Amino acid sequence: MRLTVNGKRHDLDIEPEMPLLWVLRDELGITGPKYGCGAGLCGACTVHVDGAAVRSCSISAGEVRGSVTTIEGLGTPANPHLVQQAWIEHQVAQCGYCQSGQMMTAAAFLSKIPDPSETDIADAMSGNLCRCGTYPRIRSAVKTAALMMKGK
Numbered sequence: 734m735r736l737t738v739n740g741k742r743h744d745l746d747i748e749p750e751m752p753l754l755w756v757l758r759d760e761l762g763i764t765g766p767k768y769g770c771g772a773g774l775c776g777a778c779t780v781h782v783d784g785a786a787v788r789s790c791s792i793s794a795g796e797v798r799g800s801v802t803t804i805e806g807l808g809t810p811a812n813p814h815l816v817q818q819a820w821i822e823h824q825v826a827q828c829g830y831c832q833s834g835q836m837m838t839a840a841a842f843l844s845k846i847p848d849p850s851e852t853d854i855a856d857a858m859s860g861n862l863c864r865c866g867t868y869p870r871i872r873s874a875v876k877t878a879a880l881m882m883k884g885k
Contacts, residue, residue, distance in 0.1 A: 738806070
């Protein structure tokens with residue numbers, strides 16, 4: 734099976750039923766997407782498949798159509814994505830476990846709705862859970878990222 738992840742093509746000897754999350758973490762050593770609930774309910778495993786946010790624990794490798802982007806491929810330390818910059822500016826992370834999924838959801842959301850309302854942000858981010866309760870800072874960071882994207 735062949736997958737393109739973060740712009741790099743991988744030929745993998747795996748069963749197509751293997752969850753994408755296991756492929757990323759166990760086969761490719763990409764640890765940004767986290768195992769949370771294992772049922773697609775918490776969002777810790779969120780990645781992009783052709784720009785759309787998907788729960789990597791709930792999609793099999795064989796179902797993937799298009800390129801996969803993880804938090805490692807969203808930006809770089811030298812050139813972070815605007816969502817990552819906003820996260821840093823607002824010091825969103827506490828324990829950090831859910832943050833890669835939060836940022837992947839926010840980035841996919843803002844690519845589709847660049848001028849979101851408060852309700853749009855709340856709706857878009859409601860499927861990603863944070864045990865630390867950083868929701869006010871997440872909303873602020875999403876607003877800042879949207880403004881930064883407008884200025885670009």
